[in-house]
Amino acid sequence: MEGASTRGVLSHLSLLEVQARSRGSQVPQQPSRVKELKAKVEALTSQRDQLKAELQIHKKLQKLRAPVDGEDEEMDVDSESSELFHLMARHSELTDLLHAHNLIGGYDAITTNRGKSMCFSLATQYEGVYLDTYNLELNLKPNVRISRHNIPPFIPLNSLAEQSDLQTDVRAFLATVSQHLNAFAGRRQQLKLVKEQHKSVEVMESNLLCSILVLMFTVPKKKTPLLCMLEYTDHTRCLPTQVHLNCEDELLPDSPKWKKNCSLLMEVPVHRALTAIKKASDIV
Amino acid sequence: PHSGVVKRRSKSQSYRRSIRTCFGVASGLGLTPALTARRMNTSRKAPRSQNITEKVKPEHLELLVKTEWQLSYVTPLYQFRHTQLKSYSRQLSAFIAAEKQEGLAVEVGGLQNTFKVSFSVLQGLAETSDDPETVLIQVQSKPMFARQEDPPKTVWCGWLSCINGNPEYLQSLPKDFTCLPLFCSKGAEDLSSLVKSWLQRTFDCCFGPLDINQTTLQWLAALWTNCHMETNIQNLKMIWTLPVLPPLQVTYTVDSDDVLDLWRSTRESSAEKSREAEDEVCIDFSEVTRFMQGLMSHFYRHFRVDLSAGELNQVSSALGSAKVNGKIKISSSRYLISIFSLLTECALLKMPI
Amino acid sequence: MDNSAKHLLQRLVRRIPASMLKSTLDKWERLTAEKRKSLDFTQSKWIITQELVALCEKSELTVKHITELEMIYITENPNQGMWHTFQLVEPEDDAHSVELMQFKEQFKSHLRELQRNVSVKIKKHTDQAVWIRVAWGDGLSSPNHLKATYVVLYLQTPYVFVNALSSKHKPLLLQALTLSTRHQQIKAANLSGQKLTALRDLLMRQYQQVFPTKYPSPLAESDQSISKLRVEKVQAEASANRHRMAGETFGDGMLPALQSAVFKLETKFKDPTNEAMTQRDEPFICSVKFSSSNLLESLRHCASSGIASTPVTPMLSSIPLKGRNYFVITDNVLTA
Numbered sequence: 001m002e003g004a005s006t007r008g009v010l011s012h013l014s015l016l017e018v019q020a021r022s023r024g025s026q027v028p029q030q031p032s033r034v035k036e037l038k039a040k041v042e043a044l045t046s047q048r049d050q051l052k053a054e055l056q057i058h059k060k061l062q063k064l065r066a067p068v069d070g071e072d073e074e075m076d077v078d079s080e081s082s083e084l085f086h087l088m089a090r091h092s093e094l095t096d097l098l099h100a101h102n103l104i105g106g107y108d109a110i111t112t113n114r115g116k117s118m119c120f121s122l123a124t125q126y127e128g129v130y131l132d133t134y135n136l137e138l139n140l141k142p143n144v145r146i147s148r149h150n151i152p153p154f155i156p157l158n159s160l161a162e163q164s165d166l167q168t169d170v171r172a173f174l175a176t177v178s179q180h181l182n183a184f185a186g187r188r189q190q191l192k193l194v195k196e197q198h199k200s201v202e203v204m205e206s207n208l209l210c211s212i213l214v215l216m217f218t219v220p221k222k223k224t225p226l227l228c229m230l231e232y233t234d235h236t237r238c239l240p241t242q243v244h245l246n247c248e249d250e251l252l253p254d255s256p257k258w259k260k261n262c263s264l265l266m267e268v269p270v271h272r273a274l275t276a277i278k279k280a281s282d283i284v
Numbered sequence: 285p286h287s288g289v290v291k292r293r294s295k296s297q298s299y300r301r302s303i304r305t306c307f308g309v310a311s312g313l314g315l316t317p318a319l320t321a322r323r324m325n326t327s328r329k330a331p332r333s334q335n336i337t338e339k340v341k342p343e344h345l346e347l348l349v350k351t352e353w354q355l356s357y358v359t360p361l362y363q364f365r366h367t368q369l370k371s372y373s374r375q376l377s378a379f380i381a382a383e384k385q386e387g388l389a390v391e392v393g394g395l396q397n398t399f400k401v402s403f404s405v406l407q408g409l410a411e412t413s414d415d416p417e418t419v420l421i422q423v424q425s426k427p428m429f430a431r432q433e434d435p436p437k438t439v440w441c442g443w444l445s446c447i448n449g450n451p452e453y454l455q456s457l458p459k460d461f462t463c464l465p466l467f468c469s470k471g472a473e474d475l476s477s478l479v480k481s482w483l484q485r486t487f488d489c490c491f492g493p494l495d496i497n498q499t500t501l502q503w504l505a506a507l508w509t510n511c512h513m514e515t516n517i518q519n520l521k522m523i524w525t526l527p528v529l530p531p532l533q534v535t536y537t538v539d540s541d542d543v544l545d546l547w548r549s550t551r552e553s554s555a556e557k558s559r560e561a562e563d564e565v566c567i568d569f570s571e572v573t574r575f576m577q578g579l580m581s582h583f584y585r586h587f588r589v590d591l592s593a594g595e596l597n598q599v600s601s602a603l604g605s606a607k608v609n610g611k612i613k614i615s616s617s618r619y620l621i622s623i624f625s626l627l628t629e630c631a632l633l634k635m636p637i
Numbered sequence: 638m639d640n641s642a643k644h645l646l647q648r649l650v651r652r653i654p655a656s657m658l659k660s661t662l663d664k665w666e667r668l669t670a671e672k673r674k675s676l677d678f679t680q681s682k683w684i685i686t687q688e689l690v691a692l693c694e695k696s697e698l699t700v701k702h703i704t705e706l707e708m709i710y711i712t713e714n715p716n717q718g719m720w721h722t723f724q725l726v727e728p729e730d731d732a733h734s735v736e737l738m739q740f741k742e743q744f745k746s747h748l749r750e751l752q753r754n755v756s757v758k759i760k761k762h763t764d765q766a767v768w769i770r771v772a773w774g775d776g777l778s779s780p781n782h783l784k785a786t787y788v789v790l791y792l793q794t795p796y797v798f799v800n801a802l803s804s805k806h807k808p809l810l811l812q813a814l815t816l817s818t819r820h821q822q823i824k825a826a827n828l829s830g831q832k833l834t835a836l837r838d839l840l841m842r843q844y845q846q847v848f849p850t851k852y853p854s855p856l857a858e859s860d861q862s863i864s865k866l867r868v869e870k871v872q873a874e875a876s877a878n879r880h881r882m883a884g885e886t887f888g889d890g891m892l893p894a895l896q897s898a899v900f901k902l903e904t905k906f907k908d909p910t911n912e913a914m915t916q917r918d919e920p921f922i923c924s925v926k927f928s929s930s931n932l933l934e935s936l937r938h939c940a941s942s943g944i945a946s947t948p949v950t951p952m953l954s955s956i957p958l959k960g961r962n963y964f965v966i967t968d969n970v971l972t973a
Binding site for chain 3: 531532550589
């Protein structure tokens with residue numbers, strides 16, 4: 001579990017670094033934009049530093065908890081005030097606990113309304129990054145019924161409740177809902193990353209559920225526009241079920257190179273697939 | 285253009301004078317019969333459908349009904365004569381013309397034609413021999429670019445009345461005073477204040493806004509509901525405002541048959557008693573309170589919201605509507621007298637002693 | 638430019654507040670920057686309108702272009718007129734794959750099949766909302782652009798918001814919507830109001846709802862300690878409890894500015910102190926309308942101040958819970 005959470009922070013960190021770097025390299029720029037970006041870099045740097053410090057504390061805690069397998073690493077926490085250190089330690093401890101809790105299939109559940117109902121909170125995460133948390137309150141008596149929630153209407157909560165046996169197996173129902181929510185959050189996060197990391201790719205079309213994504217690529221040399229439509233029919237997954245290409249050059253979609261790219265898009269999250277395709281110079 | 289009749293006195297002077305003449309002569313204890321009577325009636329007769337079309341001229345009736353009137357109270361008028369109305373018409377015309385053109389050096393002759401005032405007696409509203417006849421004031425004007433043959437339009441209208449005024453109070457007034465405590469007006473605000481200020485100067489009286497308070501609105505709700513026995517009121521609508529942020533308005537509309545059933549049920553026992561005692565049905569305020577409580581408890585049972593924490597702002601039915609800010613509209617002439625009797629009572633109560 | 642286009646433009650300019658005229662025209666992009674610059678926005682609206690008509694005439698703009706301007710204005714200022722909500726139900730198997738291009742094509746062809754002479758314009762807004770403008774023509778008459786219907790929907794989401802739809806055109810529009818979004822049915826969602834944004838936020842759950850959680854937020858923790866120091870009374874506890882329940886029922890912070898809710902009640906009159914009415918068989922028929930500049934915030938204050946008892950009755954909590962503001966209540970049943 002530590003591994004998972006560490007990877008989360010690390011990947012988040014590296015992402016921040018990538019962002020900072022990619023933004024820094026966009027020269028020449030207008031003076032005001034430069035200023036704006038500088039401020040952003042500063043903000044990101046401080047955020048990175050904070051995360052680094054957190055990470056260090058986290059490692060230290062690990063060491064404290066398991067003194068046997070002692071890995072020597074110098075800690076530099078002198079600059080931190082002890083109060084902040086304390087808070088951060090507590091924070092990471094709690095995050096750990098929560099993560100472990102969710103990993104073993106538990107939900108943050110609380111009994112409300114004098115035992116008549118239960119409130120579950122379903123956290124979503126993608127690639128180790130925590131995203132939105134949704135809540136669901138169930139009335140238990142006389143029979144189990146959804147009383148209130150903050151889940152968006154494009155997640156078909158009622159039909160999910162009908163499909164799984166809500167009366168006897170609340171856990172299965174929650175698992176399905178959680179799956180839908182995590183997949184949605186993951187797709188939305190991917191779309192966000194595509195927009196952030198791949199400025200040369202134009203997002204032509206998407207929907208609130210992030211189940212349809214139409215992208216416009218530019219194929220180098222002739223600067224041919226290539227339309228790519230990703231369809232995520234399985235709403236419990238973050239990967240598309242169908243990839244469709246459309247191009248003036250009718251031969252291009254059927255070329256072995258693009259066939260390979262299509263299967264890549266089916267297997268790897270879109271923002272990472274695009275990085276690979278870009279690296280191969282198949283798109284600008 | 286001012287005629288000599290317009291007396292120029294300062295407001296404070298006239299105030300003092302009124303009070304002196306009115307009550308100064310009364311006993312040192314200050315408990316005149318008029319004063320002791322000045323409490324809201326806790327019991328009143330149920331309104332009966334009255335055909336007043338024979339008593340009141342149709343053009344007057346048309347004016348009274350279906351107009352929303354702004355209410356004010358007026359203290360008794362000093363040396364007002366029902367026989368002098370023609371002269372008052374001339375004086376007020378001149379006064380308005382002068383005030384309207386203040387500071388403008390324009391020829392006076394033509395100006396008087398722009399606003400033409402007429403005072404007249406509106407017969408048929410006075411109920412008892414103590415009630416002075418109602419006085420109607422109308423201001424007519426020709427639009428700036430109207431053609432010669434176009435009839436002048438009524439731009440402002442108001443009336444002073446006393447309907448079923450408290451006889452004890454009316455009889456206690458010194459001879460030179462005429463009590464027409466209820467002033468209803470409609471039209472431009474500036475004309476209202478001009479007319480008021482002329483009346484104030486000429487008859488040594490004073491005006492004040494007459495709001496229709498919670499108690500009166502509750503009375504109206506009950507009285508109108510009672511009318512449903514004879515005339516269809518369609519439904520009873522009440523509007524409350526609750527003191528929360530932002531303010532919450534609650535419009536509660538009840539079907540007329542159902543609201544009448546509720547009203548009957550709150551009156552059942554007492555109604556039987558009074559029917560035995562006399563011909564005319566009397567309504568007690570305790571019944572009105574019970575009736576309102578019934579309505580509020582039905583509301584509370586559903587919404588668990590306490591309406592009594594708020595303020596009743598408006599009551600309306602097919603017979604008319606009344607708002608807390610002193611605006612009233614009567615839609616049927618049949619219960620006009622009863623409603624204006626209630627308002628006369630409110631005006632008498634509201635007057636400063 | 639023909640007379641109808643001129644008339645449409647004049648009417649539209651009259652609707653747009655003077656302060657917004659310039660920015661709206663800028664977004665339109667049908668007049669060159671040079672032509673736009675020649676307009677003096679400090680003049681009276683009447684003169685601006687005259688000049689604008691002349692400019693549009695010179696640029697040879699048509700009704701189609703004027704409707705674009707109208708759409709820009711309405712999209713940016715959606716909180717006017719009365720919006721009614723409908724809900725698409727029973728999706729077909731392929732409902733999830735309807736994308737914008739396909740929807741546009743399908744909607745237009747379905748509607749034209751049902752009604753000749755309709756003018757349809759569809760545009761996607763930045764927040765993923767699909768905006769549809771329909772001008773209806775009857776039989777042989779050309780579309781009436783002065784009374785256009787507006788429809789807002791989010792693909793793959795069940796709710797549809799409709800403005801200025803006559804009862805005559807309602808079945809046509811609803812059928813076209815149902816077919817082109819690949820659903821089997823559409824029904825009234827019993828939510829309406831002037832503020833589209835409020836209706837949308839309420840149904841999309843885009844406001845801060847409060848749920849009990851095991852881990853109190855740091856803010857709540859500090860709040861507790863302060864109130865404990867301040868007043869150690871049962872009353873304070875009761876008040877805190879009321880605040881919590883009010884928050885859990887209606888939400889926290891700024892709430893969607895719903896302006897009214899209507900209840901038609903046909904329930905028995907029950908009052909232990911009034912035997913005659915309680916024994917009556919017929920229901921007591923009445924209607925209750927709650928109105929405020931922000932109804933949910935008003936109701937939350939009612940609950941937190943004690944004017945409304947807590948826990949809040951299901952009648953009132955149904956407004957945010959079900960995303961509805963029109964209810965018909967009969968005994969023991971809460972139906973549309």
